[in-house]
Amino acid sequence: MKLSVRGEYALRALMVLARDFQEDDSVVRIQQISKKQNIPKRFLEQILNDLKSARIVESKRGVSGGYRLRRRPEQITLAEIVRHIEGPLAPVSCVSEKYYEKCSCPDESRCAIRSIMKQVRDDIVKVMESTTLANLAERSRKLEHEPAGHIDFVI
Amino acid sequence: MKLSVRGEYALRALMVLARDFQEDDSVVRIQQISKKQNIPKRFLEQILNDLKSARIVESKRGVSGGYRLRRRPEQITLAEIVRHIEGPLAPVSCVSEKYYEKCSCPDESRCAIRSIMKQVRDDIVKVMESTTLANLAERSRKLEHEPAGHIDFVI
């Protein structure tokens, strides 16, 4: 049920780009992102390149090159990102909308597990589709100015 | 974000045991489960053995041997099963309650992604902890008697 490290890095990197987003065509260097988020630089290259092919980011080459979001942060949902990096959001493919695959159970249409998993899927999708990079950036900015003790969620 | 095939097989097998559950000490043969659910028999052996070590099922050896639930179906939640087979229910370990692990982000307590993922985790856990094998068995019985066209959820 877990996100891969790759997926986590993608989200963290895009959050940085969302926070630095400006309407002009300014870019952020890979190295900056890598440092800020503790992500191996060479690995991050691959991931950003991958996100480029998904038309989520765009790049500028050369000495003052770097990456930027290809669309405004309000228009990029976590669902889109995770789906591109990881595949289905659903816990089993037989309840996935975007990546449906038949499963091996004897009668899919009468599978009780499937109906439960569909509920789980819906909950996941609801959160992931309603959260944009803009939400993430805003939340990140707020948390930054919060005193350390006042964080309102626990492990 | 996906359940492994192993986890799916575990749920399907346990659903069979839940449906056949009786208060006496009657058992179900691996082969029956394997046939009914299209699960490779040898693989299923391993899985059931694993569930035995988790004290979810118990076994009887010998010629009329087999497996049965170790507790009543109402007392076994999907969360317990999946946690034992797969590990954390949470999409990232840094928001897992049972399998917490520190993540590599610069400041975990102020990570915006973390606070979103916590919400996803809570949704998943809510469904998985409130659903028992008894619920699953009951739902399965109902679906079985439903005419094919009337299934009320879609892909």
Next chain:
DNA sequence: CACAATCTCTACTATGTCAATAGATATTAA
């Protein structure tokens, strides 16, 4: 023009996980 900093592309690798498969053994009922 030269150069250095950046992105780009391809390939490689070590490790681990997944989904089985196999074989030998122990247990039990008839």
Next chain:
DNA sequence: TTAATATCTATTGACATAGTAGAGATTGTG
């Protein structure tokens, strides 16, 4: 005794994961 079952340990092939490495292309600056 035998046949059907569970148990245990090991192995395998395929694939994914999380990187690492090297060479090349692009571009702004001096």
